[in-house]
Amino acid sequence: MSDILPDGLEAFLAGSGWAGAAVEPLAGDASFRRYFRIRLGEKLAMLMHAPPPQEDPTPFLRVGKWLDDNGLRAPRILAQDAGQGWVLLEDFGDVRMHEYVDAWPADEEAVYRTAIDALTVLHRLPPGPFLDYSMSEYVREARLFTEWYCPAHGLVVDHDGYTKAWETVLAQMLPRQRPGVCVLRDYHAENIMLLGSTEKQGLLDFQDALNGHPAYDLVSLLQDARRDVSAELETAMFDYYVKQAGAGEHFLADYARLGAQRNAKIVGIFVRLWKRDGKPRYLDLIPRVWAQLERDLTHPALEPVAAWFAANVPADLRAASGGKWQV
Structure with missing residues (x-):
């Protein structure tokens, strides 16, 4: 700094x-x-x-x-x-959701429920005056993995097959995100400020908002790149959102699709922050994101993308993000 x-x-x-x-x-x-x-x-x-x-x-x-x-x-x-x-x-103070729930773990579920409540309020609104989260944008983001992570490990991969796998997986979801909801795109515990019991949660880092699928910000919150969210809490909060929002039968599959897309993107971004911007500290977060990506890839809706990863990324470079970086 x-x-x-x-x-x-x-x-x-x-x-x-x-x-x-x-x-x-x-x-x-x-x-x-x-x-x-x-x-x-x-x-x-x-x-x-x-x-x-x-x-x-x-x-x-x-x-x-x-x-x-x-x-x-x-x-x-x-x-x-x-x-x-x-x-x-306006100064929202210093009480971020991340640090608060780490310091007061007994309050974790209640704080996450409040964050879910804010999402359900947002998702009841008509779409905002924003661009749509398009197939081209989803694929552009997913390609950050092959553009940055793979070269950093010296991997030669099937770029066209990667793009086609994502297009196949996401094409089934796109009709369900119309007309869409406002997607803040970085809704997680470091961007939510706790303003007090009588105040709503303060929102930060929303400048890239688009209109897209309601599962996107939910997966951003529950598959957090920067703090561990237990599988039990993720399941409980997912179910809480589904009940509050009345989500449909395909919601879990779309949640997995967007979780995998977002996690692949984040792995690429964290490597780019190191290679391009000189910020190596983000490499330490990659194992958590990889673990989340692996879980998302087990859903049947991700089969084409999972097959690509199995064929192109060796096991020793997955999950724990081992292996030698190409400096």
Whole structure:
């Protein structure tokens, strides 16, 4: 984490009525965005810097407004200069779902139920003013596995067969995601803030929202890349969602499809973060994601993709992600 402040920060704060505020750099995420806690007397705010050309805060502002307008809890915007990548927003505090449930495991099921409740509220809404989660986008994401993970292990694989396997698996699901629900795409315990017993959960990192299948954010929450969710809790929360939302007979198969797609994508992204962006710490998360991918591949709906993995990725490079990385 760099303590060097970006150029233009003080000028933006001064123009927003926060001149002279103390600025505390915070740990970043897996993007080019940076975050700062801003203090001016008793006032607190968060500052996001999403610098162009790598980042554009406009989608964050647009999706956040839609969520707030529809009864969910995105941070309120205090000031912004989207062209320069600056957004000053409400400070949700420090109580993230991840750390809270790790510290208070007796509350884990109740906290997850509240997160499921927020999803059911979201999924009762009409689709948002967003693009559809298309076949081309699903496949583009899944290909991150063959584009980054496989070369990092020196694997020569059947790229065309991989694409065709995913198209076969996902084609059966696409009709069931129309007209679709708002999919936040990164709904997990590190992006959910606990604001207190009288407040809704605060949502973060939703700028890539699309309209898609309701199982996507559910699998994002219950097959978390960053914390262990027990099989018992995953099953209990899956059943709770199905009961609350009245999900149909194909929902479990679609959950497995999207779990496998998302986990394959994440493995690729974590390797890319190492190889391209110099962030090797994400490699330590890959074994958890692999284990989730393996479980998803056991569902009969994933048979073409499972067959591809069996033929192209040796067993010693699966699950535990062993073997030698190609630096």
